[in-house]
Amino acid sequence: MQGPPPAGQHQPKLLLIGDSGVGKTCLIMRFADDNFSASFTSTIGTATRIDFKLKSMKIDGQELRLQIWDTAGQAYYRGAHGVMLVFDLTSAQSFTSVRSWMRNITEYAGKDILKVLVGNKCDLAEKRAVPADKCEALAKEYDIPYFEVSAKAGTNVEEAFVNIATRIKREVIDALPASEEPVSVDKPVGSSKDWNRAIRMRGGSATTDGSSSGKATTSCCGS
Ligand SMILES: Nc1nc2c(ncn2[C@@H]2O[C@H](COP(=O)(O)OP(=O)(O)OP(=O)(O)O)[C@@H](O)[C@H]2O)c(=O)[nH]1
Numbered sequence: 001m002q003g004p005p006p007a008g009q010h011q012p013k014l015l016l017i018g019d020s021g022v023g024k025t026c027l028i029m030r031f032a033d034d035n036f037s038a039s040f041t042s043t044i045g046t047a048t049r050i051d052f053k054l055k056s057m058k059i060d061g062q063e064l065r066l067q068i069w070d071t072a073g074q075a076y077y078r079g080a081h082g083v084m085l086v087f088d089l090t091s092a093q094s095f096t097s098v099r100s101w102m103r104n105i106t107e108y109a110g111k112d113i114l115k116v117l118v119g120n121k122c123d124l125a126e127k128r129a130v131p132a133d134k135c136e137a138l139a140k141e142y143d144i145p146y147f148e149v150s151a152k153a154g155t156n157v158e159e160a161f162v163n164i165a166t167r168i169k170r171e172v173i174d175a176l177p178a179s180e181e182p183v184s185v186d187k188p189v190g191s192s193k194d195w196n197r198a199i200r201m202r203g204g205s206a207t208t209d210g211s212s213s214g215k216a217t218t219s220c221c222g223s
């Protein structure tokens with residue numbers, strides 16, 4: 001399945017972002033391979049890290065291959081069509097970081113990139129640290145869909161990926177002029193001038209690549 005896409009097939013790029021340990025790699029493994037690993041190997045600095053996985057999907061009767069990119073502390077938005085922003089329902093800090101990640105997305109990928117907010121580890125109900133109404137309020141504030149999922153149990157994982165893939169298909173691919181080449185990583189759709197810039201985020205603070213780290217705040221949006 002990792003060969004070149006059949007001629008004419010769209011291969012849109014979806015990026016998973018969020019704090020370390022929220023379960024980004026596990027969500028990709030669950031969705032693409034339908035398995036789960038309980039041991040934690042941070043994607044940062046591991047030789048075995050995955051760059052992306054391909055998942056064939058049929059949406060509105062049309063076959064497309066979703067490129068699902070894992071990130072490790074730095075997000076390369078270049079060519080991305082959608083972002084899945086993940087936090088951990090058992091970690092209040094990871095929820096607080098959502099605002100920083102949203103600013104980061106807006107700054108480097110543009111405000112129009114398609115987004116979905118995902119609260120992972122809903123199987124750990126007794127350890128839950130972020131109430132559902134707060135999650136829903138945040139998603140409403142940003143006007144993006146929200147899913148509570150579990151990579152471990154498989155709950156809602158498919159639904160969250162299908163949601164963002166369907167919106168990419170309908171709002172990006174269907175909007176292409178008939179003469180346009182298929183969507184792929186090399187042909188980003190959108191007008192952001194910042195595709196080439198890499199963003200580094202650690203511990204909830206965002207900086208541009210290589211510069212010193214600014215303190216993250218929990219205050220709303222801003223510039
Ligand atoms: N209980 C439970 N544990 C989970 C779930 N998803 C992930 N985990 C665990 O959380 C830990 C971190 O998961 P990863 O997928 O490696 O997290 P990550 O976001 O990729 O982290 P980085 O690569 O460091 O950015 C691992 O020990 C997983 O087993 C879940 O849905 N439920």
Ligand SMILES: [Mg+2]
Pocket residue numbers: 024025026041042043044070071072
């Ligand atoms: Mg990872």
